[in-house]
Amino acid sequence: MRLSELLDEALAGIAARPVRTALTVLGTFIGITTLVVTLGVAATAGNQIAGRFDAVTATGVTVTVPPPPDPSSPPLVDWAGLADLQRLAGVHAAASIAELDTGGTGALSVRANELNDPTTVTDRALPVVAATAGLPAVVNATIAQGRFFDDGHVSRHDRVAVLGAGAAKLLGITRVDDQPAVFVDDRAFTVIGILGDTGLDLDRALDTSVVLPYTTAADRLAAGAPTKVLIRTDLGAASLIARQAPIALSPNGHDSLQVLAPPDPASLRGGVERDINGLFVVLGLVSLVVGAIGIANVTLVTVMERVGEIGLRRALGARRRHIAAQFLVESVTVGLFGGLLGSSAGIIAVVVVSAVNGWTPVLDLSLAAGAPVTGALVGLLAGLYPAMRAARMEPVEALRSGT
Amino acid sequence: MSDPVIRLDGLGRVFPADPPVHALAEVHLTVETGDYLSIVGASGSGKSTLLNTLGLLDRPTSGSYLLDGVETTDLADGARAELRGSRIGFVFQAFHLLPHRSAADNVAMAELYRHTGRKHRPERAREALARVGLAHRAGFRPDRLSGGERQRVAIARALLGRPALLLCDEPTGNLDRANTESVLDLFDELSAQGVTLVVITHDEQVSHRARRRVRIEDGRVAEEPVCA
Numbered sequence: 110m111r112l113s114e115l116l117d118e119a120l121a122g123i124a125a126r127p128v129r130t131a132l133t134v135l136g137t138f139i140g141i142t143t144l145v146v147t148l149g150v151a152a153t154a155g156n157q158i159a160g161r162f163d164a165v166t167a168t169g170v171t172v173t174v175p176p177p178p179d180p181s182s183p184p185l186v187d188w189a190g191l192a193d194l195q196r197l198a199g200v201h202a203a204a205s206i207a208e209l210d211t212g213g214t215g216a217l218s219v220r221a222n223e224l225n226d227p228t229t230v231t232d233r234a235l236p237v238v239a240a241t242a243g244l245p246a247v248v249n250a251t252i253a254q255g256r257f258f259d260d261g262h263v264s265r266h267d268r269v270a271v272l273g274a275g276a277a278k279l280l281g282i283t284r285v286d287d288q289p290a291v292f293v294d295d296r297a298f299t300v301i302g303i304l305g306d307t308g309l310d311l312d313r314a315l316d317t318s319v320v321l322p323y324t325t326a327a328d329r330l331a332a333g334a335p336t337k338v339l340i341r342t343d344l345g346a347a348s349l350i351a352r353q354a355p356i357a358l359s360p361n362g363h364d365s366l367q368v369l370a371p372p373d374p375a376s377l378r379g380g381v382e383r384d385i386n387g388l389f390v391v392l393g394l395v396s397l398v399v400g401a402i403g404i405a406n407v408t409l410v411t412v413m414e415r416v417g418e419i420g421l422r423r424a425l426g427a428r429r430r431h432i433a434a435q436f437l438v439e440s441v442t443v444g445l446f447g448g449l450l451g452s453s454a455g456i457i458a459v460v461v462v463s464a465v466n467g468w469t470p471v472l473d474l475s476l477a478a479g480a481p482v483t484g485a486l487v488g489l490l491a492g493l494y495p496a497m498r499a500a501r502m503e504p505v506e507a508l509r510s511g512t
Numbered sequence: 513m514s515d516p517v518i519r520l521d522g523l524g525r526v527f528p529a530d531p532p533v534h535a536l537a538e539v540h541l542t543v544e545t546g547d548y549l550s551i552v553g554a555s556g557s558g559k560s561t562l563l564n565t566l567g568l569l570d571r572p573t574s575g576s577y578l579l580d581g582v583e584t585t586d587l588a589d590g591a592r593a594e595l596r597g598s599r600i601g602f603v604f605q606a607f608h609l610l611p612h613r614s615a616a617d618n619v620a621m622a623e624l625y626r627h628t629g630r631k632h633r634p635e636r637a638r639e640a641l642a643r644v645g646l647a648h649r650a651g652f653r654p655d656r657l658s659g660g661e662r663q664r665v666a667i668a669r670a671l672l673g674r675p676a677l678l679l680c681d682e683p684t685g686n687l688d689r690a691n692t693e694s695v696l697d698l699f700d701e702l703s704a705q706g707v708t709l710v711v712i713t714h715d716e717q718v719s720h721r722a723r724r725r726v727r728i729e730d731g732r733v734a735e736e737p738v739c740a
Contacts, residue, residue, distance in 0.1 A: 113630075423569070
């Protein structure tokens with residue numbers, strides 16, 4: 110018996126009962142469709158999220174420096190350490206800041222002028238930050254008025270200050286060309302610039318802060334070592350810099366530094382895919398199992414119905430393996446049909462979902478090719494037992510009981 | 513002289529039961545090429561067991577069975593299936609036609625498990641149908657044929673490939689008188705053409721048409737003269 114004859118016989122067997130075959134195909138169809146839609150939509154959506162990933166937040170890395178465990182020992186990171194960090198490939202800009210914290214409130218008393226007016230509140234409790242000169246570039250800050258202090262101000266220990274937009278408003282300072290002064294803890298600083306109210310993505314708190322050169326802050330307000338290092342990396346280098354920065358900053362104490370880096374886009378995509386997949390893959394597999402049971406059931410019923418045919422085929426010289434092969438091919442074909450239809454429907458569904466959401470559909474080729482194969486495998490597994498039953502039948506019994 | 517088609521020597525078949533059932537005992541029978549033999553007996557006489565044994569569907573527990581000179585009792589299952597497919601044509605009481613296939617397809621099925629190519633199979637199937645007088649029904653499905661026509665399709669299927677033996681099990685059991693006559697006439701024709709026929713029946717009318725008659729009773733066979 111040739112393969113083509115075997116296929117003809119199996120197809121004729123399936124075609125003899127089209128409605129039953131269609132219902133049997135349905136189980137595998139639903140299972141495969143669910144799997145293809147699940148995996149396809151997950152891949153598409155995951156890709157979508159990674160695509161929308163904000164390039165700005167993807168390049169910001171924050172290293173938080175805890176105070177040294179022993180107050181008398183040197184700090185984990187000092188102001189000069191920034192130079193080592195900036196030598197790393199992938200660092201676009203970096204700045205150290207120290208939040209001045211004297212009373213545990215995180216704020217110091219700040220006022221705009223020496224005016225004792227009992228009817229108004231002139232003192233504001235505002236956070237005061239000591240920083241290196243490169244801060245605006247790192248936090249994407251704009252300068253609304255005046256300028257930011259530069260390395261010259263820093264090295265000269267100039268008594269200058271830059272206000273966040275919120276802080277300037279609170280203090281009533283609207284212009285810097287008349288060189289207004291602010292008093293921080295009763296020490297006077299000349300305001301040389303006001304930050305814009307956009308940007309500041311790495312440290313929103315700067316908006317309401319008074320920013321001083323770190324040298325001046327150390328002189329006048331006993332500011333200590335940096336408490337935070339803010340880094341702007343090149344696109345794509347964030348996760349690498351997140352690993353390297355602590356070592357560059359503090360070779361001996363890098364374990365103690367806490368790094369806040371944007372999630373890796375790849376792992377983010379994987380995470381989204383896993384979230385979506387978990388439940389639905391289980392659903393798809395369950396429907397596949399149900400489909401397999403359906404095929405097994407129907408094939409078994411078919412075998413029982415066709416006992417006479419089995420007897421006849423044996424009388425015509427069919428061996429047991431011919432009988433087994435015929436029923437196996439029938440169930441594999443049913444599974445394959447289900448797989449083909451299911452993967453087609455699944456792919457269409459993925460494309461439709463993508464079109465509705467304006468996404469780019471992402472389809473794994475191995476998914477499109479593997480789904481029909483999976484269907485055929487389901488059919489094969491489901492057909493094993495019925496085919497064995499059919500092959501084991503004794504021809505005498507089969508001829509007697511069947512019509 | 514060539515080998516006889518069938519040669520049974522001391523054939524026995526015991527079914528394991530308590531007590532053991534001797535369905536066939538010491539059966540001696542020779543069927544020559546071109547013979548037209550009927551086997552008659554009441555139900556339970558061992559008729560079906562003899563048919564199954566002759567058709568290589570059942571294996572005897574003792575004795576020897578030569579089909580076309582080939583000893584069959586010690587053949588493996590697969591070889592028996594092949595011998596069965598190539599040397600024996602079966603005609604059943606229930607016809608055993610596949611309901612969703614045309615008459616020609618049903619006839620062609622006889623060659624499915626043989627080593628003949630499929631190239632001219634449709635022509636051969638049509639020839640076989642023509643031989644039983646049903647050339648005009650080749651494309652019909654069995655449910656559109658009368659009982660007699662169905663049985664003749666089954667006979668055409670059995671004739672395909674020129675088997676050494678046509679083994680008929682109650683071929684007229686499901687047929688009315690007119691259809692029975694037409695099938696028996698066909699048997700006469702085939703016999704005249706040299707086909708070896710073994711017909712198992714409990715119908716005396718059928719057995720009277722055969723040239724030899726064997727009666728089976730309690731597993732033992734005895735040849736009876738046929739009154740012409």
